[in-house]
Amino acid sequence: MAIATSDDALGRGTRLAEQGLFTEALAAFRSLSPGDPTAELMEAIAQCELMLDTASSAHRAVEAARQAVALAPGATLTLPEAQQTLARALVSAFQLPEAIETYKQVLALCPGDGEIAASASEELSEATVALVAHERRLATMPKTEEAWVARRRRLQMRARAERRPGWSEQDWKAHSFARLDLTAIFGHCMGNITRVDVHDEKYTSFGKEFQERSSPAVICGAMDDWRAMERWTMEGFASDFGHQRIICDHRFGIRMRFDDFRAYMAEQDDDTPLYLFDHAFGEYPSTRFLVDQYQVPEAFESDLLAELGPLRPPYRWLLLGPRRSGSALHKDPLGTSAWNALVSGKKLWVLFPPCTPPELLRPEVASDFSEESASCWFLHWWKSARARAWPEQFKPIEFLQEPGEVVFVPARWWHAVLNLEDSLAVTQNFCNEWNVADVWRCTSATHPVLARHFRQSLKSQCPEARPF
Ligand SMILES: O=C(O)CCC(=O)C(=O)O
Ligand SMILES: [Fe+2]
Structure with missing residues (x-):
């Protein structure tokens, strides 16, 4: 030896x-x-x-x-x-x-x-x-503790105003959702998702069983060796990159220092709080080490968009949000599929098959709830709509995601997510042999320049995959 x-x-x-x-x-x-x-x-x-x-x-x-x-x-x-x-x-x-x-x-x-x-x-x-x-x-810089608190408050107000420009301070708390016990309301959900352990025989055919059939699933055991599981804590992040300005919501150009977002999470009682969605964490010098602390699950390793390099649209996000934050109902961009790995917290997921008519997925009559607020969708509509007799072909899948679990969202599936607890996750969108046709169709319809590059790269990467 x-x-x-x-x-x-x-x-x-x-x-x-x-x-x-x-x-x-x-x-x-x-x-x-x-x-x-x-x-x-x-x-x-x-x-x-x-x-x-x-x-x-x-x-x-x-x-x-x-x-x-x-x-x-x-x-x-x-x-x-x-x-x-x-x-x-x-x-x-x-x-x-x-x-x-x-x-x-x-x-x-x-x-x-x-x-x-x-x-x-x-x-x-x-x-x-x-x-x-x-x-x-x-x-x-502020000289006193009081001045620091005032500064933080100012920054939070500014970020909230950027996110929802028309909202007054009252609008942010109009429904008093902060008083609700989300786990009590949604704790007993349908739970009708298939769970696959990476050690099971079934995982070896995850591509054919789930990706080819476009079936959502939860993968267990894929995060056991991730250093993220022990290292990704709010305290650890604060000491490593508390000063770093991160993207809170790129659609609205909102950026905040990590420390300020952390304070917001702890203090806020908003109905539909700010949710940090950062797609550049792999690039800032002070946060890029995070990329080495998780691994793409084996089932999703192949990624035909990777070859596009800097032309590739954002594809990986660090997600950090307080309870009641979440993602309103949507389909993922460009026909991509996604995996979403929860490091800490608890998420409630609802998914609907791609062909579900959107009008079935929101209240029939106009209501005063904000369309793109996840908590409103869940608490004002889904809470009662879930009890309906859903037609078999549009039957929703509803489940809770626990830390250590990876959700597979197949291309074009509708989904909405509510953080029932303060939650930290990482998610990546990808294109592989199973969804390349979806990605090609969406990309060529809406992003001609990107489609041209994608076509070129597909030709050289895998001449057999010819979705065009
Ligand atoms: O909030 C979440 O965890 C879901 C995120 C999501 O669906 C997305 O990034 O497309
Ligand atoms: Fe999504």
């Missing part, structure tokens, strides 16, 4: 880091650090933490870099190199005066025009500019 040596772990960590798998690389490096904290190892840890680029990883990078400096010079690491990593970590952690001091030490250690001196002096100028900007920003 091979015995793992520290060299193995170091080599494995380095390889993982080279592939961009910084969290995994850190796990390999950290397995060594208590016993053998060499300067090189602490430097490697600091650099990986810096690549993660979150607030908490910046602080861990500072700590590791300080140790590297204390241990330097190592066999392959010089003191100026270790100091420079420390200075970079201090910049990331916004400890700018200390970073500037450290850059000056680097320059004192290696005067001249070597590579380190050149980059350190450039970074020193950047840090000096950043310090001025930071101090200017600090000067405009």
